[in-house]
Amino acid sequence: MSQFGLPSSGSNLADGDRGRLLLGIGMIILAMSIIPIMDGIAKHLTSSLDTMQIVWGRYFFHFVLFLPLVLYWHGSATFRPKRPVLQIMRGAFLLCSTFCFFSAIGTLPLADALAVVFVFPFIVTALSPVLLGDSVGVYRWTAVLVGFAGALVVIQPGFSNISVGTFWALAAGSIYAFYVLATRKLAGSDPTLVTLLMTGLVGTLVSSVALPWFWSQPTAFELLLMVLTGLLAAIGHYLIILAHEYGTAPQLAPFAYFEIVATTIVGLLAFGDFPSAVTWIGIALIVLSGLVIGWREAVRGGQA
Numbered sequence: 001m002s003q004f005g006l007p008s009s010g011s012n013l014a015d016g017d018r019g020r021l022l023l024g025i026g027m028i029i030l031a032m033s034i035i036p037i038m039d040g041i042a043k044h045l046t047s048s049l050d051t052m053q054i055v056w057g058r059y060f061f062h063f064v065l066f067l068p069l070v071l072y073w074h075g076s077a078t079f080r081p082k083r084p085v086l087q088i089m090r091g092a093f094l095l096c097s098t099f100c101f102f103s104a105i106g107t108l109p110l111a112d113a114l115a116v117v118f119v120f121p122f123i124v125t126a127l128s129p130v131l132l133g134d135s136v137g138v139y140r141w142t143a144v145l146v147g148f149a150g151a152l153v154v155i156q157p158g159f160s161n162i163s164v165g166t167f168w169a170l171a172a173g174s175i176y177a178f179y180v181l182a183t184r185k186l187a188g189s190d191p192t193l194v195t196l197l198m199t200g201l202v203g204t205l206v207s208s209v210a211l212p213w214f215w216s217q218p219t220a221f222e223l224l225l226m227v228l229t230g231l232l233a234a235i236g237h238y239l240i241i242l243a244h245e246y247g248t249a250p251q252l253a254p255f256a257y258f259e260i261v262a263t264t265i266v267g268l269l270a271f272g273d274f275p276s277a278v279t280w281i282g283i284a285l286i287v288l289s290g291l292v293i294g295w296r297e298a299v300r301g302g303q304a
Contacts, residue, residue: 028256153281264283
């Protein structure tokens, strides 16, 4: 599972700034294509391993695989972040959200679980003026509302019987919103790779405390899949962090809906969850919301 400086949304963007915003949008879309593959692997692993063990693998291998790269580029500064408390909070938000989401996909189809998670753009959009100083206009609110409506269409008739998995997914989305806001607050404070490594470190340390009570010996193939969850998650979230340096949270939030498109494809290919005609209508609304807001940013220069 899986956003967002540029000038605030109320300012005019020069051509170069528009290009930077489009680059940030591209990074978000690429990240939203990579992370669903990781989620699909995690869902497969829930059939044989405990959720806590899968979460540990996602963070441990994230940390181990990126540690040499970060040390090479940043040396001793790697473990001296400028805003350590915010780094720890950000890592804890993502860890909790990951655990909730992996718990959700253990019982729900991938697309259904992720669609519930997409309550987070509402929270981001509502809180970003207060916490980030962003300006949110009617067009961005409209885009978020249209995208969320599409998310609800995707999961129909999934809400006919509310399950425990739905509540896990709702918790994941609510916590993830605060991860997104913390990421935006951190933009520019520390090198991107350092922030990425801190995420893995916090997740590894906290999940390792509980691991002895949930560990079972994985097969060689399961261990390989655990390594892949860490690698794909690290790459995806690296792109998300970079994107935050090129666009504001309200500008990028609608494009996170592309994750539902990619997740639907993964669910079809890996688990045989074939989308219905109604689902495709929802996906169309999700994509449209992102394309419209991106077109408006490019043509109108970011005015709300």
